[in-house]
Amino acid sequence: MRAFGFLSFGHYGDVPGSRTRTAGDMLRQTVELAEAADEIGVNTAAVRVHHFAKQAAAPIPLLTAMAARTKHIEVGTGVIDMRYENPLYLAEEAAALNELADGRLALGISRGSPEPALRGYEAFGYARSDEDRSGELAREKFELFLRAISGEKLVDADPHMYGPGQRLALEPHSPTLRDRIWWGAGSRETAIATGTAGLHLMSSTLLTEATGEPFHVLQRKQIDAFREAYREAGHTGAPRVSVSRSIFPLVSEEDHLYFGLRGRENQDQIGVIDGFRSTFGKTYADEPDRLIDQLRGDEAVMAADTVLLTIPNQLGPEYCAAVLENFAKHVAPELGWKPNTEGPVRGENIPAG
Numbered sequence: 005m006r007a008f009g010f011l012s013f014g015h016y017g018d019v020p021g022s023r024t025r026t027a028g029d030m031l032r033q034t035v036e037l038a039e040a041a042d043e044i045g046v047n048t049a050a051v052r053v054h055h056f057a058k059q060a061a062a063p064i065p066l067l068t069a070m071a072a073r074t075k076h077i078e079v080g081t082g083v084i085d086m087r088y089e090n091p092l093y094l095a096e097e098a099a100a101l102n103e104l105a106d107g108r109l110a111l112g113i114s115r116g117s118p119e120p121a122l123r124g125y126e127a128f129g130y131a132r133s134d135e136d137r138s139g140e141l142a143r144e145k146f147e148l149f150l151r152a153i154s155g156e157k158l159v160d161a162d163p164h165m166y167g168p169g170q171r172l173a174l175e176p177h178s179p180t181l182r183d184r185i186w187w188g189a190g191s192r193e194t195a196i197a198t199g200t201a202g203l204h205l206m207s208s209t210l211l212t213e214a215t216g217e218p219f220h221v222l223q224r225k226q227i228d229a230f231r232e233a234y235r236e237a238g239h240t241g242a243p244r245v246s247v248s249r250s251i252f253p254l255v256s257e258e259d260h261l262y263f264g265l266r267g268r269e270n271q272d273q274i275g276v277i278d279g280f281r282s283t284f285g286k287t288y289a290d291e292p293d294r295l296i297d298q299l300r301g302d303e304a305v306m307a308a309d310t311v312l313l314t315i316p317n318q319l320g321p322e323y324c325a326a327v328l329e330n331f332a333k334h335v336a337p338e339l340g341w342k343p344n345t346e347g348p349v350r351g352e353n354i355p356a357g
Contacts, residue, residue, distance in 0.1 A: 009312050011051070035073055041328055048078050051066060051080075067105075080110030084111070095149050098153065112188050114189070157171035185204065192226045199229070202243070205245045207223055221304075227308065249313060253327070299335070
């Protein structure tokens with residue numbers, strides 16, 4: 005582990021105990037938390053994207069505000085559901101944001117997780133005759149998105165304006181954007197495809213496997229498969245890998261009140277998602293010295309370059325910033341963390357195959 009960040013699911017609601025009552029509260033508090041995290045030295049500020057729910061959606065305006073109010077931290081998503089997106093419009097917005105952020109974008113994209121709306125992407129104008137092909141829809145759109153941000157000339161130009169036989173690329177073009185794209189993977193097969201494509205890997209908070217092995221072991225195997233596929237495809241460089249964890253250093257009485265019991269009783273969970281028997285990772289909540297030992301024993305945490313802490317955003321930005329600061333002070337340095345002031349995060353170098 006070289007870096008850590010936060011991942012906010014952007015929940016809001018007028019319910020007992022929530023300090024995030026409205027969508028406006030959630031948006032403003034997320035920007036506030038990004039500012040605080042930037043000052044702490046946190047490396048990444050990411051938001052989850054959901055539709056038809058009281059959670060964060062339409063991430064580009066929020067990320068733009070976060071980038072404008074920070075200096076070093078990278079801003080991104082974990083993840084955008086490509087089924088709901090216009091790939092060319094997203095390419096324009098992402099390019100503009102990456103330029104405004106001075107290359108600090110970390111855009112996580114995927115097929116997305118189950119949504120509360122039944123085939124909600126169809127309401128956005130993207131229909132498929134077969135529900136099972138929604139993953140294919142996301143991949144097709146993502147391929148066009150990658151072509152667009154790579155500067156490919158996609159459309160014929162008006163011959164009256166440009167002369168015959170001319171083609172046009174999308175603008176604006178951000179030269180570094182292609183290197184800021186991550187794919188969210190919930191299986192070993194998807195991780196292999198991500199490595200083959202030469203993208204960064206954002207490993208999910210669950211894996212669609214249930215072999216009896218611990219979640220962190222399954223996820224480490226996924227990371228190894230990703231890096232091997234990256235090498236075999238002929239890519240060279242240092243692809244990034246992130247994993248997400250619920251981690252709470254128990255420092256204050258408030259920490260113990262919220263998470264003390266959960267840390268003592270928690271373990272990996274087995275469930276079914278999208279028809280697949282899946283493994284979900286546990287919550288880490290303990291005294292800092294014990295947390296260090298526990299996380300050193302988490303093979304995926306130590307194999308990844310970046311760990312995203314899933315934060316309880318409805319407890320408010322002050323509490324969430326305290327969680328990040330306690331992790332930065334008491335835990336992260338012992339795991340190899342370098343603050344954002346020491347430059348951009350790099351992944352593991354992959355030699356030529």
